[in-house]
Amino acid sequence: MAGAGLRVLHLGKFYPPASGGMESHVQTLARAQAALGAQVEVLCANHAVDGQGTSHEFHGRSPTREDWDGLVRVTRLGRLASVARMDVMPDLPRALSRALGRGVDVVHLHTPNPTWVLALDVVRGLPPLFITHHSDVIRQKVAGALFKPFEALLYARARRVLATSEAYVPGSPLLRAFRSKVRALPLGLELAPYLQPSNAAREAEARWRAEGPLWLMVGRLVYYKGLFTALEALTRVPGRLVVVGQGPLEAEARRRARALGVEGRVTWAGYLPPDALVGALRAATALWFCGNARSEAYGLSQVEAMASGKPVLNTAIPHSGVPWVSLHEQTGLTVPVGDAAALAAAARRLLEEPGLAQRLGHAARERAVAEFRHDVMAWRSLSLYAEALGRPAPVAAPTALRLAETA
The missing domain is CATH 3.40.50.2000 (Glycogen Phosphorylase B;)
Structure with missing residues (x-):
């Protein structure tokens, strides 16, 4: 061996x-x-x-x-x-x-x-x-x-x-x-849970799909995740944002969602067990990966989404591996750091351009299997x-x- x-x-x-x-x-x-x-x-x-x-x-x-x-x-x-x-x-x-x-x-x-x-x-x-x-x-x-x-x-x-x-x-x-x-x-x-989802994951997927357009964020609720940018972008796109994770910014983020008028379209999911997370990824239209600092050096949740066949909307953090993991116009779309309008525009492209989400998602899965x-x-x-x-x-x-x- x-x-x-x-x-x-x-x-x-x-x-x-x-x-x-x-x-x-x-x-x-x-x-x-x-x-x-x-x-x-x-x-x-x-x-x-x-x-x-x-x-x-x-x-x-x-x-x-x-x-x-x-x-x-x-x-x-x-x-x-x-x-x-x-x-x-x-x-x-x-x-x-x-x-x-x-x-x-x-x-x-x-x-x-x-x-x-x-x-x-x-x-x-x-x-x-x-x-x-x-x-x-x-x-x-x-x-x-x-x-x-x-x-x-x-x-x-x-x-x-x-x-x-x-x-x-x-x-x-x-x-x-x-x-x-x-x-x-x-x-x-380990990509098997995403490539070959369990029955429990498929059942969770079916529950999430009832929500309509679904945008997903995954990670600890800390400053460099760009959660406030995502909440602002949500004011410009249809659908629901599911925030998977816990952390010190949750209370402030809830207040921000309320002030922006999107409180009813945000699900604060906290920690999700593995099957439930796989189901949410499979049901999502895309992962939003809105990192705003080089503390966000890579982003393994991008790989999870890619293996699930989903495009990633990430940010062009200078000298970070984030936009290298998921490539612009190949496995997702990359937008400027902190630009809620650009994030919303990218999300709308996935909803409005025929075949775009499917093409990017298929390439994302192929890249995950080959590289990650x-x-x-x-x-x-x-x-x-x-x-x-x-x-x-x-x-x-x-x-x-x-x-x-x-x-």
Whole structure:
């Protein structure tokens, strides 16, 4: 097998059922690497106080616990506190020492992640380090500036720094500083639930379809998702906006919807179980991906929509992978950042131009299958490890998938 015998330790912020793109990526990559024969372990913070819920906002002290996600050993470190996005985890030194003591060939860190960066900065004799740079620190300018020397120190020790797309590299001072060791590793997903939906997903789709034109947003309700732009655009198009996610801006967004007069056409769905989300994606006319800052570096929900055969309306965030994931006039339509009128015009095109939504959706599904499958991502990651470590490259590349019918 491609990863036979390789021992990989992933260091993440949190792990599902905690919500979030980085969290789902760590799980997908860890599972897929294990399926290719690697021995995979994950260390992360325990988001849950009582073992329940998906939000990783701090609500009190959580315990340390260890479990298995299939073939992946997962240690969730208890949190004592969370200060300026840094998690205080008293068991971290001991848990890291135990994990390294079991034998590790590759340590794979996912950033931004100040807790782990500071912890690894003081570890000597660290195994070969790989860092997936999910995004720059954009909004927290003061904290980011104070943290930058510690981050640079660790990046200098890394064998490879992995960007989620080549498009993100030119706009990132940190990635540019280490350009010689930067490689691209596009994020991928397990696509089977979208290509071959369950009966429960089809039943959920039927319920959503009764709503008429359906526009979908998926993600945490935070500033860089562009939710207010979407609400303003909704005033100019027919249909219902379904907002899937939770976060600190929900109350303000509800007030904004009320002020704009669209409160009755917005569904605040919160967290949706996987089958219900697949059903909503299949029923939707399009995904609205309205990111407004480079904190939005990629957008895995775009891949979910594309695999479901749906076009994506995304934004031209400079030096972000967002418009690279879904391509303008090929798999969706790209509009300027923060431009509600342009977003509404793109949405109306999907409703008014015969065959446009179907053409874009079909191409979106093809691109998802070719570029964003979990096994393709895992094989690429193992190949990058091998190249940096001077080992033979994995020879068993994933075989092509026949495009599944989703109609």
